[in-house]
Structure formats: structure tokens, C-alpha cells
Amino acid sequence: MKLKFVFSYDGSAFLGSAKQPHKKSVQDNFENALSHLGIYNSFLMASRTDKGVHANNAVGCVECGDYFKDLHYLKNQLNKYTHPFIHIKQIQKMEQDFEVRFDAKAREYRYIFNHDKFNPFLSRYAYFYPSFDINQANELLALFNGEHNFKLFQKEGSSTKSTIRKMYFAKAYAYKKLSIFTFRANGFLRAQIRLSVASVLAVLENRLSKEQLKEQIEAKKEHCRILAPPNGLYLHRILY
Known part of the structure; x- marks a missing residue:
């Protein structure tokens, strides 16, 4: 299934949002948190930000198995790994044709x-x-x-x-x-x-x-x- 995340982050803790070789990005941190719960697919973000830029309501998306029924539980578990610099506010199940970047108006x-x-x-x-x-x-x-x-x-x-x-x-x-x-x-x-x-x-x-x-x-x-x-x-x- 496809999950949409709304989250905030402190950009001063990262060298940008997009995945980088040194793994000091928001995307790297998020994927590391997901891996602790057995989700290994790429985490796609709707927008990129530079080093030091923050986000109040960033949006990302990941594919995962249908076994994650309790999204509230998933959010709380992921926040244990993303805190203190990333906070997941909401997780929502989306249709499979949802495109996190290209569907944005x-x-x-x-x-x-x-x-x-x-x-x-x-x-x-x-x-x-x-x-x-x-x-x-x-x-x-x-x-x-x-x-x-x-x-x-x-x-x-x-x-x-x-x-x-x-x-x-x-x-x-x-x-x-x-x-x-x-x-x-x-x-x-x-x-x-x-x-x-x-x-x-x-x-x-x-x-x-x-x-x-x-x-x-x-x-x-x-x-x-x-x-x-x-x-x-x-x-x-x-x-x-």
C-alpha cells in the first residue's frame, strides 16, 4: 500500500532534504527510521529544501506492506527514531496512483x-x-x-x-x-x-x-x- 506522510523538520540538523552520499539528509534520516520497522523502499518527498531550510508541513510517500493497519501506532513508532529533528504529524493511506510530487497543485x-x-x-x-x-x-x-x-x-x-x-x-x-x-x-x-x-x-x-x-x-x-x-x-x- 502507499502511505502519505505530513511532517516537520529542523533543517539546521541536516545538509539538505534530498538523499546524499554522507547520509546527513532528511530523506536519509527518514529512510533509516522506516528501516527499523521493516520498510526498505525509497521515501519520496514532494519538495526539496537546501541545507538549513526548515519545513512545517513537508509531504512524503512510501510503499509498504498491507500489514501496517494501525497508522497511529506506526506514526508513534517512527517518531521514536526520527525525533528530535523530524516529527511525523500524520500518516494517510493513499490510492496506488497517487504521485506525491506531480499531484501537488x-x-x-x-x-x-x-x-x-x-x-x-x-x-x-x-x-x-x-x-x-x-x-x-x-x-x-x-x-x-x-x-x-x-x-x-x-x-x-x-x-x-x-x-x-x-x-x-x-x-x-x-x-x-x-x-x-x-x-x-x-x-x-x-x-x-x-x-x-x-x-x-x-x-x-x-x-x-x-x-x-x-x-x-x-x-x-x-x-x-x-x-x-x-x-x-x-x-x-x-x-x-
């Missing part, structure tokens, strides 16, 4: 800024950054909305066939001493959000103009290649 990420005094105990989970005008940030983020060729917002070395993506919304809001950027699209290029965040910050800091940001979004000219730090980024949810 949208993906949503959040980027968190902390405007308070620097705290080393929180620094892995937010980007400590001076406060900024949230209204101006929203004006700039709105430029990303709609369908664009985001080829100038991807990391070098990417092998994506198409760089056209549809951004359903990109917006910012403030909560206490935090500012949060939210991005939802039908898909994202490698490091697209970190490059987008960095380019918005460059305009807010007057290192880049709004017109230059537009040029890059329209794939006319590249102006910013800096990546925002990974620790503020969260894969928030995947919609099916």
Missing part, C-alpha cells in the same frame, strides 16, 4: 525575519534583520505575482527544463517583532525564494531600484545574485 513557503535583539538560541530559525516598511515590502513582493520566466531567480547549476512558474501570491505581514514573507506558486526553482527575498531587501536598503527589480523579474537583466540566509526559510505546506 501548489507549494507555499514562508521567510521569517526577527527584528528583536540578536539571540543565538533563535538564530537558526529566523533571520535577525533591522525592521523595514512592511507596506513597501508588499509593493515589491506584488511584482512577483502572476506567471513569469524566473530564470534569473535560480541557483547556478540547475537543470530544470522550464523556468516559467506561476506565483499565486507573494506578500508580507507583521506579527509582534517578526516580519513574514509568504510565497505560494505552482512550483519553485532552486533557491528562487532566497534570491527573491534578497532582491527585495536590496531595494529596501536602496542598493537596487524598483525598476531594476522589475527588469530581473521580467528576465531582462540580472541585478542581484545574493542569496538570503537559509535559516529564515520554511516550507510551510503543499496543496493537493
Whole structure:
């Protein structure tokens, strides 16, 4: 049978989500936990994240025998092996034709800024950054909305066939001493959000103009290649 997992993870504990030779990834950790319960098939994930990037509601899938009837028991047993850096929230039996990656309709990420005094105990989970005008940030983020060729917002070395993506919304809001950027699209290029965040910050800091940001979004000219730090980024949810 095919099982779908919804889980969260602390990205600071891993060198990325995808399986790697050194076995320090989220996928490696998850497959190790599954192996303790006799499940040896590959664990497929709906989205990949880079080193240091977190997830609130990541989604993965694995094939296993029909003998796992009690999914609540399975979840509790697996969490014994995935804790403390991965927590399984839900396990659901799916139809055999379910495709964890290709059936996804949208993906949503959040980027968190902390405007308070620097705290080393929180620094892995937010980007400590001076406060900024949230209204101006929203004006700039709105430029990303709609369908664009985001080829100038991807990391070098990417092998994506198409760089056209549809951004359903990109917006910012403030909560206490935090500012949060939210991005939802039908898909994202490698490091697209970190490059987008960095380019918005460059305009807010007057290192880049709004017109230059537009040029890059329209794939006319590249102006910013800096990546925002990974620790503020969260894969928030995947919609099916």
C-alpha cells in the first residue's frame, strides 16, 4: 500500500532534504527510521529544501506492506527514531496512483525575519534583520505575482527544463517583532525564494531600484545574485 506522510523538520540538523552520499539528509534520516520497522523502499518527498531550510508541513510517500493497519501506532513508532529533528504529524493511506510530487497543485513557503535583539538560541530559525516598511515590502513582493520566466531567480547549476512558474501570491505581514514573507506558486526553482527575498531587501536598503527589480523579474537583466540566509526559510505546506 502507499502511505502519505505530513511532517516537520529542523533543517539546521541536516545538509539538505534530498538523499546524499554522507547520509546527513532528511530523506536519509527518514529512510533509516522506516528501516527499523521493516520498510526498505525509497521515501519520496514532494519538495526539496537546501541545507538549513526548515519545513512545517513537508509531504512524503512510501510503499509498504498491507500489514501496517494501525497508522497511529506506526506514526508513534517512527517518531521514536526520527525525533528530535523530524516529527511525523500524520500518516494517510493513499490510492496506488497517487504521485506525491506531480499531484501537488501548489507549494507555499514562508521567510521569517526577527527584528528583536540578536539571540543565538533563535538564530537558526529566523533571520535577525533591522525592521523595514512592511507596506513597501508588499509593493515589491506584488511584482512577483502572476506567471513569469524566473530564470534569473535560480541557483547556478540547475537543470530544470522550464523556468516559467506561476506565483499565486507573494506578500508580507507583521506579527509582534517578526516580519513574514509568504510565497505560494505552482512550483519553485532552486533557491528562487532566497534570491527573491534578497532582491527585495536590496531595494529596501536602496542598493537596487524598483525598476531594476522589475527588469530581473521580467528576465531582462540580472541585478542581484545574493542569496538570503537559509535559516529564515520554511516550507510551510503543499496543496493537493
